[in-house]
Amino acid sequence: MSVGRILVVDDDAAIRTVVREALRRDGHVVETAASVAEQRRKMTEFQPQVLVTDVILPDGNGLDLVPEMLADHPRMPVIVLSAQNTLATAVRATEQGAFEYLPKPFDLGELSRAVADALTARGAGLDDLADAGSGEDLPLIGRSPPMQEVYRTIARVVANDLTVLVLGESGTGKELVARAIHDMGSRANKPFVAINMAAIPRELIESELFGHERGAFTGAAMRTAGRFEQAQGGTLFLDEIGDMPFEAQTRLLRVLQTGEFNPVGSARSIRTDVRIIAATHKDLQKLIADNAFREDLYYRLNVVPVRLPSLRQRTEDIGELALHFLEKAAADGLPRKRLERAAIERLSRHSWPGNVRELENLMRRLAALSREEWITVSIVDQQLSGDMVASEGGAPAIASGGGLADAVEHHVARYFATFGRDLPPDGLFERILAEVERPLLKLTLAAVKGNQLKAAKLLGINRNTLRKKLTERGIDPSDVRRMG
Structure with a gap:
C-alpha cells in the first residue's frame, strides 16, 4: 500500500485522534488541524499529499474550501467527511472536486482504503472529478448508511454517460434514482423518457421502443416515433427490464452495440444519442440461468449497478420519509397533519413489504382520513393492522366482526392494493x-x-x-x- 503525508482537519478532537492513529498504523505521516486557519498554515508547512477534511468547521465550510485547495494544490486529492448525510452533500462534494465523500459515522477501514486510493490516483494524475450537475431539489430522502452508498454512487456517475442498472424491490424508488441521475447530469435540459416493459404487450415492445412506419402492421395509420427518438440527446429509462421479451432483448442489444436502430417496417437506420438507465426488481442472474434474459445484454446494462435498499434495511429513515410525505400531501391539498413520536416508532417497527411507495400511500391515507391534527400511535397501529376503515364522517374507525380468515384476507388484500397494477415483491x-x-x-x-x-x-x-x-x-x- 502507498504511504504518504496526510492532513486531517476536524474540529472534534476525538475524531482527529482516532483518524490520526488509524492512518499512522497504516504507515502514513499524519498532521491534524482543528480550523480553516490552522489548515491553511499546515498546508504551507506540511505540504500534505492527501487532505481529509470535515465540512462544518468553526471558521468556515470545508466544502467551500475544496476548490481553493485544488487550485493551489492540483495534484492533492481531497476526502470530505460530513455528518450532513444527504444526497445534496454527496453531489456537492463531487461538484467541488472532492476525490471521495464519506458520511459520518464512517468506518476506519473504509477511510484507510479511500486514503490509499487517493494516493494511488495522485500518482496516476487522476485527481480531478468532473462537474456533477445541480444538486438542488433532489428527490431522494434518507441519511442511513445504505442510502449514503446510493448517494455516493450517483455522485460518481452523474458527470458521465455510463449505463446504469438500478436494482431493488418494487417501491424502493428506482425511477427517482434514474431521474436524479438525469437531472444532475449534462443531459438535464434534454428529455427524460421512461418506458415500463411490464406494462406493454410483448407484440408492441419493439414499436414502442423504436417507432414504426405507416402500414408497418395492422392499425399503423401513420409514422410514429419510438422512445429512442423521443429521448434523443437525453435519457431513456427502461423500467422492469427483466420483463422484456427475449426477442426484443436482441434488438436492444444491437442498438447498444451499434448506436443505431431501424423503426419497425423501415430499412432506414437512425443514429441514437441517449443515456440508458435500466431498472428491475427481478434477479437477472436467475433469469439468465433460466434462459429468459440475455447474458450479453446484462453485461451491457450492468456497467454501474445501483442497489437500492428495502425500507426494512433503512428503518432509521422512516421518520424523515413519513414527515416528508405528510408535507407533500399537504402541498397537494390534503389536510396538514402532524405525527407523534410514538407513531414514528410504530412505523419503524413495521415490515413494509411495499417499501417507500407503501409508506407514502399510508401517509396520504392518514392525511385524508384522520380527523385530528395529530396522528397518534393507535391510529397508525390500526392502519398497519388492517383495521382502519372510513366511517361515514371520513374519520378512521375500527373494523368489527369477521374471523381470522377474514382478517388475513383483508391483510393480504392490502399487499396487492399497495402496488396498484404492479405485483408485490416475490416471497x-x-x-x-x-x-x-x-x-x-x-x-x-x-x-x-x-x-x-x-x-x-x-x-x-x-x-x-x-x-x-x-x-x-x-x-x-x-x-x-x-x-x-
Whole structure:
C-alpha cells in the first residue's frame, strides 16, 4: 500500500485522534488541524499529499474550501467527511472536486482504503472529478448508511454517460434514482423518457421502443416515433427490464452495440444519442440461468449497478420519509397533519413489504382520513393492522366482526392494493406466514409462561420445530416469559 503525508482537519478532537492513529498504523505521516486557519498554515508547512477534511468547521465550510485547495494544490486529492448525510452533500462534494465523500459515522477501514486510493490516483494524475450537475431539489430522502452508498454512487456517475442498472424491490424508488441521475447530469435540459416493459404487450415492445412506419402492421395509420427518438440527446429509462421479451432483448442489444436502430417496417437506420438507465426488481442472474434474459445484454446494462435498499434495511429513515410525505400531501391539498413520536416508532417497527411507495400511500391515507391534527400511535397501529376503515364522517374507525380468515384476507388484500397494477415483491407466502406465525408463537409461549414443552404440545409441533421457528422469527423465549 502507498504511504504518504496526510492532513486531517476536524474540529472534534476525538475524531482527529482516532483518524490520526488509524492512518499512522497504516504507515502514513499524519498532521491534524482543528480550523480553516490552522489548515491553511499546515498546508504551507506540511505540504500534505492527501487532505481529509470535515465540512462544518468553526471558521468556515470545508466544502467551500475544496476548490481553493485544488487550485493551489492540483495534484492533492481531497476526502470530505460530513455528518450532513444527504444526497445534496454527496453531489456537492463531487461538484467541488472532492476525490471521495464519506458520511459520518464512517468506518476506519473504509477511510484507510479511500486514503490509499487517493494516493494511488495522485500518482496516476487522476485527481480531478468532473462537474456533477445541480444538486438542488433532489428527490431522494434518507441519511442511513445504505442510502449514503446510493448517494455516493450517483455522485460518481452523474458527470458521465455510463449505463446504469438500478436494482431493488418494487417501491424502493428506482425511477427517482434514474431521474436524479438525469437531472444532475449534462443531459438535464434534454428529455427524460421512461418506458415500463411490464406494462406493454410483448407484440408492441419493439414499436414502442423504436417507432414504426405507416402500414408497418395492422392499425399503423401513420409514422410514429419510438422512445429512442423521443429521448434523443437525453435519457431513456427502461423500467422492469427483466420483463422484456427475449426477442426484443436482441434488438436492444444491437442498438447498444451499434448506436443505431431501424423503426419497425423501415430499412432506414437512425443514429441514437441517449443515456440508458435500466431498472428491475427481478434477479437477472436467475433469469439468465433460466434462459429468459440475455447474458450479453446484462453485461451491457450492468456497467454501474445501483442497489437500492428495502425500507426494512433503512428503518432509521422512516421518520424523515413519513414527515416528508405528510408535507407533500399537504402541498397537494390534503389536510396538514402532524405525527407523534410514538407513531414514528410504530412505523419503524413495521415490515413494509411495499417499501417507500407503501409508506407514502399510508401517509396520504392518514392525511385524508384522520380527523385530528395529530396522528397518534393507535391510529397508525390500526392502519398497519388492517383495521382502519372510513366511517361515514371520513374519520378512521375500527373494523368489527369477521374471523381470522377474514382478517388475513383483508391483510393480504392490502399487499396487492399497495402496488396498484404492479405485483408485490416475490416471497409473499413467506412474509404472510411470518406475520401470522410470530404473534401465534409469542402469545402461545406467554400463555404457558415460557414453557416450550407445553407450547410445542399446544401448537401440535415437536420441541425442535418450535425452537427452529422461534429462531427464524427472532423471538427470545426469555422475553416472552417476562411478558407472561
